[in-house]
Amino acid sequence: MQSLIEIQQQLLPDVLAIMKKRYLILRQVMLSDMIGRRTLAASLDLSERVLRAETDFLKEQGLLHVETAGMRISESGRKLLEDLEPYYKEMFGLTELEQRLRKHFGLKHVWIVPGDSDTSPHTKRELGKAGATALRKMMNKDDVIAVTGGSTLASVANQLTTQTPLKGNWFVPARGGLGESLDYQANTIVSTMAKRTGAHYRLLHVPDHLGEGAYLTLMQEENIREVVDVIRSARIVIHGIGDAMVMARRRRVNEEVIEALKAEGALAESFGYYFDREGAVVHKMPTAGLRLEDILETEVVIAIAGGGSKGEAIAAVMRFGHDDILVTDEAAALVITAILDEEQQASF
Structure with a gap:
């Protein structure tokens, strides 16, 4: 009817x-x-x-x-x-968009908020609110939740509340710090999430971008090793998605690596890994935190990213195929569906 x-x-x-x-x-x-x-x-x-x-x-x-x-x-x-x-959602045609993305990428749930978070702070706030709702729906008692950094995840943290304190839950950073604004670092975000929900948290006081030697040395430190073990036991991972070149420069990657990323077709970055258009991992950075094998074993993986400028990057990470939930905005969803339409036309 x-x-x-x-x-x-x-x-x-x-x-x-x-x-x-x-x-x-x-x-x-x-x-x-x-x-x-x-x-x-x-x-x-x-x-x-x-x-x-x-x-x-x-x-x-x-x-x-x-x-x-x-x-x-x-x-x-x-x-x-x-x-x-x-x-x-039905009024804006978002229900149909959600169903299409969910079916195409084999996701369990898709949430789309109206607007473009690239240009509207209010849409970004709504994106954070939807992300907080998605996370609350998936959390169980005594869960460990690993969280990446970035402005979108900071928005989720600011919108996260719960009527019942999550006394047995732990929020942990998925990676070290990027050297960016303190407000957007994973350590700050997990602290905010824990305080707003009555949960516990652990911090990881190491840089995100490590050389191989520094990585091996840090992994021998007992305190760091203990925190990393907790991070890698997370039942839920909630992460953002970035443009590959933007994230490489934020990580102060040298020009040689940037040129290599371009040559490899890197389009998107998430949890320290770079993905091409087809969702294949083309580059990874040594990081004290979640590894790709941990993501593959995680029970619930939630991606939160919006803005028309990130549409292609979001599509690339969704093709990687290990996310369960996508929270995005209308502008990004329209870019993604336009990509799908182009591919469908090209296949005929």
Whole structure:
């Protein structure tokens, strides 16, 4: 049986487009607490004239409060968004996208949030919220959860809460530090996750990029070895995905290695490994943390990454075939499906 949204899309496509636009306006205002018209127009890629007409309508309906300092959502507007929550994925066509990606890559679950986290901080916050929801759903009592670094995982940490303290659970860094902003290092993120959920955590105080000699020496240290053993026992791994060249430079990899990565067709990076377009590992860095063989044995692997710029990289890591759950945004999902469409056309 067709849903109401599907019927509207066939009979009244213009109404559905207006509904989506007004939903996005209300949602953006709610996420911002208070926002000016110019900032709102820029974040939604609407002209100020169009936005003014829409916000005037929403104000007349009692869904928005317009003040000198900006706009804020009313209680009626907040309630309307809550009522629409079960339908928004279908309204934006995200349910169909989720099903397609899940089936194509053989995943257990796919979550897609609307928007593009490359350009919208609010979408990135929603991506973190969805990642936190996915992680909570998969966590059991006394789990060890290994976490990589990066801004997206930091967003997950900031959105993670639980009503029941996870006293038996441990959060651990999947790797050492990248030398980037402290807020985005795995050690900081696992500390935040543990504190927000009442769980325990262990830290790994070693650089992520190690030479072979330094790696072997560090692995002989009893304290480090003990933490690494805990990391490699993780039942859940939650990780980000990056562009291969961007991540190589963040790791301060020398030009010789960068040229080698280019020659090997490296497109994506995740948990210290570089993948080509087909999902094959073309390069790995010695790291005190999770190894590829640990990923292959991990019970639950959750990838969280978004933004149109990462679409190709996400597709490459999904082809690696050892993720169970993907949390991404609409922009990345559309890039991935465009890649799949091109490949399908090329095969005919």
